[in-house]
Amino acid sequence: MKIDLSGKTAVVTGSTKGIGWACAKGLAACGAEVVINGRKRADVEKAIESIKQRVPGAGLIGVAADLGSAEGCEDFIRQVPRCDILVNNLGIFGPQDFFETEDSQWQTFFDVNVMSAVRMSRAYLPHMEKSQWGRVVFLSSESGLNIPTEMIHYGVTKTALLSLSRGLAKRMAGTGVTVNAVLPGPTLSEGVKDMLKHDLESGKSVEEVGREFVMEIRPSSIIQRAASTEEVANMVVYTCSIQASATTGAALRVDGGIVDTIA
Known part of the structure; x- marks a missing residue:
């Protein structure tokens, strides 16, 4: 299968590192013009340069904006008024105990994880509907189904994204626009590596530490290891493809089999 996204413009939020960066690289490799986003201009420029090194000739645009606020989203949308593909990454x-998580922390998590996706989708879906083609992907998590007791606030936001994705898919019924959620499991992103940095000081490889982490907190994992960011991005890129035209309203798990269900 050859995925060709030539002529398409893709926006990937939070794409200076981790899963977002891997998604941006994958979409660029398929010919899309990709908008890289981060809060800091220096991080955006660094991400663009690193993708260009791996994807010669990649079409990349950088927009520095804090999408965790309404003002940041408005600023971004002014600079990029329309797109064909939106990856809400x-x-x-x-981790933070429920009884120590104050209202302000809950609000921050909702503003960044949920409301950024609401605002960006609300801005870009009308043009996709008018064009009779578009792709929206939400990066949820297996934690949206398998709520982690050590960060309930995070799990709740990822469950909200599943509802948002399914609802928007139904709202876009018959328009040629698909809306889906991708659910990664533990993934060796920069954020996870930072969380495991104490264990990495033992001299073990990041893969070894990742495997131990998965087996400790998610022993139902079938692959029994953490995924790479590229493995998650592969699912996102396919979901954004022309070939995925009959896939919508779906919760696509890249969780290594952690969620113990056949549905």
């Missing part, structure tokens, strides 16, 4: 996570 932006998200934050971090």
Whole structure:
């Protein structure tokens, strides 16, 4: 299968590193013009340069904007008024006990993880509907189904993205626009590596530490290891493709089999 996204413009939020960066690289490799986003201009430029090194001739645009606020989203949309593909990847996570998580922390997680995706989708879906073609992908998580007790606030936001994705897919019924959610499991992104940095000081490889981490917190994993960012991005790129035209309203798991269900 050859995925060709030539002539398409793709926006990937939070794409200076991690899963977002891998998605941007994958979409660029398929010919899409990709808009790279991060809060800091220096990080955006660094991400663009690193993708160009791996994908010669990649069409890339950089927009520095904090999409965790309404003002940041408005600024971004002014600079990029329309797109064909929207990957709502932006998200934050971090363990914190429920009884120590204050209202302000809940609000921050909702603003970044949920409302950024609401605002961007609301802005870009009308043009996709008018064009009778478009792709929207939400980066949810297996934690949206398998709520982690150590970060309930995070899990709740990822469950919200599943509802948002399914609802928008139904709202776009018959328009040629597909809306889906991708659910990664533990993934060796920069954020996870930072969380495991104490264990990495033991001299073990990041893959070894990742495997131990998965087997400790998600022992139902079938692959029994953490995924790479590229493995998650592969699913996102396919979901954005022309070939995925009959896939919509779906929750596509790249969780290594952690969620113990056949549905």
